[in-house]
Amino acid sequence: MRKLRRVLALCVVMIAGLFCLAGCSSLSENVDGKLEFDSAMELKYAQNFSVDFYKGGYKIITLKDGSRYLAVPEGKSVPENLDADLVVLQLPLTNVCLGSTTAASLMTGIDALDAATLTTQKRDSWYIEAVGAAMDSGQITYIGNYDTPDYEILASKQPQLLIYSGMLDTHPEVSDKFKELGLNYMVDRSSDEQHPLARIEWVKLFGILFDKEDEAQTLFEEQEKVVDSINAKSTGKTVLAFYRVSNGSCYVRNAGDYFAKMIDLAGGSYCPGDLKVDEGGTTKMDSETFYQTAADADYIIYIDFSSTEQLTKLDELVAKDPLFADLKAVKNKTVWSTRQDFWQVTATLGNMISDINTAITVTDNSKDDLTYLYRLQ
Numbered sequence: 001m002r003k004l005r006r007v008l009a010l011c012v013v014m015i016a017g018l019f020c021l022a023g024c025s026s027l028s029e030n031v032d033g034k035l036e037f038d039s040a041m042e043l044k045y046a047q048n049f050s051v052d053f054y055k056g057g058y059k060i061i062t063l064k065d066g067s068r069y070l071a072v073p074e075g076k077s078v079p080e081n082l083d084a085d086l087v088v089l090q091l092p093l094t095n096v097c098l099g100s101t102t103a104a105s106l107m108t109g110i111d112a113l114d115a116a117t118l119t120t121q122k123r124d125s126w127y128i129e130a131v132g133a134a135m136d137s138g139q140i141t142y143i144g145n146y147d148t149p150d151y152e153i154l155a156s157k158q159p160q161l162l163i164y165s166g167m168l169d170t171h172p173e174v175s176d177k178f179k180e181l182g183l184n185y186m187v188d189r190s191s192d193e194q195h196p197l198a199r200i201e202w203v204k205l206f207g208i209l210f211d212k213e214d215e216a217q218t219l220f221e222e223q224e225k226v227v228d229s230i231n232a233k234s235t236g237k238t239v240l241a242f243y244r245v246s247n248g249s250c251y252v253r254n255a256g257d258y259f260a261k262m263i264d265l266a267g268g269s270y271c272p273g274d275l276k277v278d279e280g281g282t283t284k285m286d287s288e289t290f291y292q293t294a295a296d297a298d299y300i301i302y303i304d305f306s307s308t309e310q311l312t313k314l315d316e317l318v319a320k321d322p323l324f325a326d327l328k329a330v331k332n333k334t335v336w337s338t339r340q341d342f343w344q345v346t347a348t349l350g351n352m353i354s355d356i357n358t359a360i361t362v363t364d365n366s367k368d369d370l371t372y373l374y375r376l377q
Helices: 002-029 101-109 129-137 151-157 166-170 172-180 196-201 203-209 213-230 258-265 287-294 314-320 322-326 346-361
Strands: 037-040 049-054 059-063 068-072 086-090 096-099 116-119 161-164 185-187 238-244 250-253 282-285 299-302 335-338 373-375
Touching: 049 203, 059 203, 096 101, 101 116, 101 129, 101 203, 101 346, 116 129, 116 151, 161 166, 166 172, 166 185, 196 203, 196 213, 196 258, 196 346, 203 213, 213 346, 238 258, 238 287, 250 287, 258 346, 282 287, 287 322, 299 346, 314 322, 346 373
Parallel strands: 068 086, 096 116, 096 161, 161 185, 238 299, 299 335
Antiparallel strands: 037 049, 049 059, 059 068, 238 250, 250 282, 335 373
């Protein structure tokens, strides 16, 4: 009997606890018009943003440049006495200007593109099919280049948020004009991340902005699994990535750049492995210096920057500089090129790493034409 009483007492305590938890959860959800800290988002790779969660569904996004944004849930009121630098974004966002192709890729990946109404990219510069279709249908309107947007259209359309790339930093007069017009803007800093999965992880930020948090988590985990599934042990093969401009200068990806990290994750050994290991971006080289750097690389990945000219043959590469003919990778026909959509595939960089792995491990010509890369013939 005494044992039965203990069991009944334990059941009562457990039921009470469940009601308490339900009540606390309900109270947390009902918070309105004030900020009560709850938790912080756990990020695995991204370094350039953070998110704090507040009760009632409020969220504060902080970027590495110090910019802060308060996402106010639909139906909730804006808290009073906020810091002057805190940009308030009343959700849902349904009228957004796209000035960043990486943001467009991530938004497309979580089916949030319907929130975009304006863009600073011309129709023929988009390789994301969904964006092109949205422009063709009239959903998204071109408003001029990122540094010379049509301010009259912006003043008329009053987008809730302009999402720009880091190029905005070089044109402070543009951001000043946004402030003058009372327009909210955000600089997408995903391109500053030096780990490919960190760039993809920015999808979690866009998931918050467009109420697609579950979709964002799913996309990130799927791409992470793609990379993990490669399980790439070092092939011992050296791989160099570069592009060349019309004046003859070559730009080689630094060893600290995310592209070098993609090669490492794919099982390659980036060449030159000691080139600015703590820096992203590229190093400019003249023809002679580039030849000395690339001469013995087992593989070369040519990064296609052109929107009009696409290399398909080794002869076309050699025609740009006769010295290229003596490169080991050219002689062995192990030169690959990115496709022209390379700069707009952030959401699926995991798949591109898989393609790089295939490119440096395939032993025949059966896979010369991949999704993100193709071999120069």
